[in-house]
Each structure stands twice: as C-alpha cells, then as structure tokens.
Amino acid sequence: MKIGDFASKYQIQTDTIRYYEKENLLTPIRRENGYREFDEECEKQIQLIIVLKQLGFTIKEIQQLLLLRDNKSISTECKDTTVLLFDQKIMKLEERISFYQQALKVVQAIKELASDVKYLENIDDIEKQVLGLFQKDL
Amino acid sequence: MKIGDFASKYQIQTDTIRYYEKENLLTPIRRENGYREFDEECEKQIQLIIVLKQLGFTIKEIQQLLLLRDNKSISTECKDTTVLLFDQKIMKLEERISFYQQALKVVQAIKELASDVKYLENIDDIEKQVLGLFQKDL
DNA sequence: GTTGACCCTGGACTTAACTCCAATGTTATG
DNA sequence: CATAACATTGGAGTTAAGTCCAGGGTCAAC
Numbered sequence: 162m163k164i165g166d167f168a169s170k171y172q173i174q175t176d177t178i179r180y181y182e183k184e185n186l187l188t189p190i191r192r193e194n195g196y197r198e199f200d201e202e203c204e205k206q207i208q209l210i211i212v213l214k215q216l217g218f219t220i221k222e223i224q225q226l227l228l229l230r231d232n233k234s235i236s237t238e239c240k241d242t243t244v245l246l247f248d249q250k251i252m253k254l255e256e257r258i259s260f261y262q263q264a265l266k267v268v269q270a271i272k273e274l275a276s277d278v279k280y281l282e283n284i285d286d287i288e289k290q291v292l293g294l295f296q297k298d299l
Numbered sequence: 300m301k302i303g304d305f306a307s308k309y310q311i312q313t314d315t316i317r318y319y320e321k322e323n324l325l326t327p328i329r330r331e332n333g334y335r336e337f338d339e340e341c342e343k344q345i346q347l348i349i350v351l352k353q354l355g356f357t358i359k360e361i362q363q364l365l366l367l368r369d370n371k372s373i374s375t376e377c378k379d380t381t382v383l384l385f386d387q388k389i390m391k392l393e394e395r396i397s398f399y400q401q402a403l404k405v406v407q408a409i410k411e412l413a414s415d416v417k418y419l420e421n422i423d424d425i426e427k428q429v430l431g432l433f434q435k436d437l
Numbered sequence: 438g439t440t441g442a443c444c445c446t447g448g449a450c451t452t453a454a455c456t457c458c459a460a461t462g463t464t465a466t467g
Numbered sequence: 468c469a470t471a472a473c474a475t476t477g478g479a480g481t482t483a484a485g486t487c488c489a490g491g492g493t494c495a496a497c
Binding site for chain 4: 174176177180184194195196219220221
C-alpha cells in the first residue's frame with residue numbers, strides 16, 4: 162500500500178505518517194522508486210500507535226514502549242520499565258479522573274448560577290464563587 | 300506588591316505574570332519608576348486565573364470571560380455567551396471523564412498482563428491486547 | 438508525450454503557554 | 468558609593484505533535 166491509501170485508510174494525513182516514520186514509530190519498507198510500502202506489519206504498528214495515543218501516551222512514551230519490545234534481550238529490566246510506565250500512566254489517569262470530576266461539579270455549579278442571572282452585573286457572583294474555590298482547592 | 304513578591308506568593312514565575320499582563324488577564328498599575336504594582340484587584344485576578352486554568356479553561360477562554368465581565372452593557376448576549384462557554388466546558392469535561400475512565404480500565408488490564416509476564420517475548424501478548432482494542436474503540 | 442495525481446526530501450511554520458535572554462534601569466544594604 | 472538584588476523591555480527560544488511548502492521525481496491515462 163502506498164502512503165496515500167494507508168493514510169486515508171486510517172484517517173491520518175500523509176505528513177503525519179511520515180512524521181511517525183521519522184520518530185521511528187513506523188517502519189515502512191521502500192520500493193525501488195523510493196516510495197514507501199506499507200504492509201501488514203505497518204498496519205499493526207499504526208493501530209498500536211492509534212490506541213496508545215487514545216490512551217494518553219505521548220509519542221515519546223510510545224517510542225519507549227516500542228524500543229522495549231524490540232530490545233528483548235534484557236527481559237527483566239524491560240518488563241520492569243514497562244510496568245513502571247503503565248503504573249505511572251494509571252496514576253495519571255486516576256488523578257485526571259478525580260480532578261475532572263471535581264472540575265465538572267464546579268463548572269456545573271457556576272453555570273447554574275450564570276443561567277439564573279438576569280443582568281450581567283451578577284457575573285460578579287460567579288466570580289465570587291470561583292474565588293471561593295481558590296481557598297479550598299489550592 | 301512588586302512582581303517578585305507577587306509571583307512567589309502564587310508560585311508563578313515573574314515571566315508568566317508579565318505574560319498574563321500582555322494577554323490582558325492581569326492589569327497591574329505602574330509606579331513612577333515603571334515597576335508594576337500588584338494590588339488587591341490583581342490578587343483577585345490571579346486567583347480567578349488560577350482556578351479557571353485548573354478547571355481546564357485556556358488563556359483565550361479566560362480572556363473571553365474577562366471581556367464579557369468588563370463589557371456589562373450587552374447583558375443578555377453576554378450571559379448567553381457565558382452560559383454557552385460553560386456548557387461547552389461541561390460537555391468536554393464529561394467526555395474527558397468517561398474517556399479517561401475507559402482508558403484507565405484498559406491500561407490497568409494491560410499492566411496486569413505485563414506484570415504477569417516472565418519473559419519479554421510475551422510483550423507481544425500485550426500488543427495483541429492493545430490491538431484488540433483497536434477494533435472495538437474506533 | 439503530456440497532463441494530473443501521486444510520491445520524495447529538507448526544512449520552515451504552527452499553536453499554546455510559557456521561558457529565557459540581553460541590555461539596561463532602580464533600589465536596598467553594608 | 469559600590470554592589471547585589473531586583474525591575475524594565477523586546478524579542479527569541481522551547482515543547483509537542485503535527486502541518487505546510489518548494490522543488491523535484493514517478494506513473495497511469497488519454
């Protein structure tokens with residue numbers, strides 16, 4: 162498959178694909194004419210990238226994971242690093258969730274307030290609410 | 300209060316303070332000598348900024364909110380815009396939460412797998428898991 | 438055999454939210 | 468009064484993850 166088809170299959174721009182290759186996330190082979198050829202392996206790679214990105218991994222982290230995978234020799238160390246990476250990610254995700262839940266409550270409360278307001282002077286009320294949060298949250 | 304004290308009171312770099320001023324989020328007055336003077340008003344402003352940032356508002360959005368506040372004349376329109384902004388924020392927050400909850404489950408599952416693995420070849424198992432997600436999630 | 442649709446590369450640009458720097462001015466302290 | 472610790476400005480640099488572009492090669496179709 163050529164880059165154009167590959168890109169449109171996964172709804173990604175060709176430039177992004179080339180960027181991923183430059184970052185060693187994708188390893189297409191080359192045809193005689195220099196064109197990239199995307200095979201089954203590349204499909205696996207891009208699917209892995211897409212999912213990991215969805216899970217909140219950065220490009221650098223994905224690089225690391227792929228590196229670990231290819232570097233099968235030092236298995237215990239690799240395993241530990243991998244597990245560590247996932248642990249960190251779990252922690253971050255948990256933090257995010259509780260933070261956003263908190264935030265959601267607050268924003269909803271503020272919105273209620275804003276909806277009830279007839280004249281905008283009362284936006285000061287909103288401000289007061291928000292400033293109230295400052296004491297508690299930080 | 301001078302910029303240094305103000306900055307360290309709120310654990311922010313002086314450059315960041317100056318940046319906020321340039322973006323019209325903060326409006327310190329000037330002393331004779333050109334130094335910025337941060338008063339009560341500025342404290343309110345920075346606290347508002349900090350909380351709104353914590354809630355996930357971008358600088359641009361905070362600018363908008365402040366603009367709405369100062370522009371009290373067109374009250375109904377302002378109110379609507381404000382409420383809209385908060386509505387959008389609520390939707391985004393809800394999305395985020397359910398997404399991260401989903402992601403958390405997945406990452407935890409993968410981590411379990413990785414923890415159990417004795418030799419790293421089995422990282423392929425992880426990969427298979429992750430690729431399995433690709434079908435479902437997208 | 439020449440269009441038009443692709444592909445290649447290297448490098449510059451983008452956005453957000455800072456962060457750093459140089460050159461220079463001001464002030465508090467010993 | 469000299470020195471260090473602050474302040475000022477304009478402008479450049481940073482990071483992540485792309486995105487765009489110019490200048491060129493390749494290929495299939497009419």
